[in-house]
Amino acid sequence: MRLEVKNDRTLKLNNVIIRRVNEEELEDFNFQVEIEKMRNFIRVHGATQIGPLIQHSKIRKDFNEDVKIYLEFIMQCDRNICNVxxxxxxxxxxxxxxxMYCHYEGSENNLRFAREKIEILAFEEERKLMGDCYTVYIDVNDKTEIIRADVFMPVKE
Structure with a gap:
């Protein structure tokens, strides 16, 4: 499989609900339960989830040069939800x-190669990535464990 990277792409989403995962939660975070809670929250507020799940991760260093990991789950709704x-x-x-953008199809275990390919090309082209990664999970086949995903990584201007 060949991974192709494209430049100057935009990820635009309307009416999104975002669930930030605090660093303290990461150890015991139950992905399936929290995603289902998000879907229920959207339904209870009279909206419908449209489009796939998006995962936003970013890595930053604090004042002590310690690495901090931030994680968010994003869902797009068919209408605006007020009073969140x-x-x-x-x-x-x-x-x-x-x-920078890369489409990926294959085992979820190898999804990291799409991110790494973007990072390598950014290095080769002397482009500075911001450290954010948006993964749009287009399709996940639980039986075959094959996924289709789009990976977006913003570049510093």
Whole structure:
């Protein structure tokens, strides 16, 4: 399989619900349960999830040069949800411009190669990545464990 990277792509989402995962939660985070809670939250508020699940991860260093990992799960809704409280954030529009992009199909275990290919090409082209990675899970086949995903990584301007 050949992974092709494209430049200057934009990820634009409307009416998104975001669930940030705190660093303290990462150890005991139950992915399936939390995703189902997000879907229920959307349904209870009279909306419908449209499009696939998006995972946003970013790596930053703090003042002590310690690495911090940030993780968010994003779902797009068919309508605006007002008065979002607690662990969710609502954004009417989420637009991530100037991204390097790679489409991936294969085993979920190898999805990292799409990110790594973007990182290598950015290095070769002397482009500076911001450290964010948006993975759009287009299709996940539980029986074959094959996924289709789009990976977007923003570039510093």
């Amino acid at each position: 409280k607690n662990q969710y954030i609502h954004k009417p529009v989420l637009k991530i411009s100037n991204c």
